[in-house]
Amino acid sequence: MKKRIVLAMMALLLSCSAVFASDGWKKYKAPDFGFEMLIPEGTEVHSKDFGGGWGGFYCGEDPVHLWGMAKLGKPAKAEDIEDFGVEVTGIPHEDWKEMAKGKGENGWTWYKQVKAEHGSDIVFGIYGVGPSGSYLLILKTTKANFKAYKADYDTWYSSLKLR
Numbered sequence: 001m002k003k004r005i006v007l008a009m010m011a012l013l014l015s016c017s018a019v020f021a022s023d024g025w026k027k028y029k030a031p032d033f034g035f036e037m038l039i040p041e042g043t044e045v046h047s048k049d050f051g052g053g054w055g056g057f058y059c060g061e062d063p064v065h066l067w068g069m070a071k072l073g074k075p076a077k078a079e080d081i082e083d084f085g086v087e088v089t090g091i092p093h094e095d096w097k098e099m100a101k102g103k104g105e106n107g108w109t110w111y112k113q114v115k116a117e118h119g120s121d122i123v124f125g126i127y128g129v130g131p132s133g134s135y136l137l138i139l140k141t142t143k144a145n146f147k148a149y150k151a152d153y154d155t156w157y158s159s160l161k162l163r
Contacts, residue, residue, distance in 0.1 A: 024040060025039065026041050027159070028045070028057075030057065030070075031163065033056055033072070033132070034072075035161065035162050036159070036161050039059055046059060050069055053072075054070070054084060055069070057069075063141050063145045064139065064140075066138070067138050069137070070135050071135075072133040073133050075109070075133060075134050076129070078127075078128075081134055081135075085123075088138075089123050089138065091116040097115050097116065099113045099124075100112070106162060107161055108128050108130050109130055110129055111126050111127065111129075112127055113157075114138075121140060121141070121143070122140070122141060123138055123139065124138065124139060125137050125160070139153065141153075
């Protein structure tokens with residue numbers, strides 16, 4: 001399994017695709033993990049083994065950071081994905097709020113859209129289960145940046161898809 005994650009992360013680095021139509025974004029595909037999203041144009045992507053079977057990528061620089069993470073295989077419980085999100089972002093459980101949830105959209109078996117605010121930071125994204133396992137796709141920025149560029153962040157959120 002660990003070898004598979006390392007190979008998938010290497011392929012992930014090679015899988016950036018053409019520029020997205022929206023200004024400043026490009027579509028990032030991670031076929032070995034089974035997801036895609038927009039990332040800021042010119043962003044350097046770093047693959048990472050997050051431990052516990054989670055692999056994926058991290059990118060960004062202040063004030064915007066993105067993570068695309070998957071745990072392939074048997075679906076994880078919602079609570080376990082939430083715990084992992086707290087570990088990755090450093091934002092405590094009590095600050096996470098569920099904004100929406102659903103089933104069967106954009107490749108998700110089930111998903112929860114979440115937002116977390118702590119100090120001057122805000123994190124939002126989606127987690128759940130899809131065709132290849134469990135996923136956590138999130139963006140972290142400052143509250144001021146989120147307010148100033150909310151339309152861009154809505155564009156980012158609408159780009160999150162599983163394959």
